[in-house]
Ligand SMILES: Nc1ncnc2c1ncn2[C@@H]1O[C@H](COP(=O)(O)OP(=O)(O)O)[C@@H](O)[C@H]1O
């Protein structure tokens with residue numbers, strides 16, 4: 001199952017995402033938590049130590065994804081390596097076994 005959480009800033013997206021992720025992982029589900037916020041703080045909300053948060057490396061789209069065109073001309077994204085490898089290389093494992101990846105983040109002032 002994939003759950004995407006989006007909406008207005010300050011509405012509680014990160015809080016509820018982190019709580020749901022840990023709750024489900026604690027029940028034995030395999031949970032991958034992907035932070036796609038330009039100001040990422042899901043890892044901290046999940047309870048990762050500062051050391052683990054520092055270990056997280058932002059995933060650059062082209063490093064793990066490839067765009068392919070379908071027969072009807074639509075663009076689709078595919079992972080270019082096994083997801084476990086992506087987690088090992090860029091992510092971290094937090095409390096309750098939640099696996100975390102940070103997909104975005106500011107590149108710098110005026111850089112988008
Ligand atoms: N159910 C809630 N009741 C009260 N405060 C909350 C609740 N959910 C989140 N908050 C607080 O509101 C603020 C914004 O929450 P956050 O999860 O960071 O929002 P978002 O990720 O949508 O920007 C935080 O300070 C958080 O602790």
Ligand SMILES: [Mg+2]
Nearest residue numbers: 013014015037
């Ligand atoms: Mg947030």
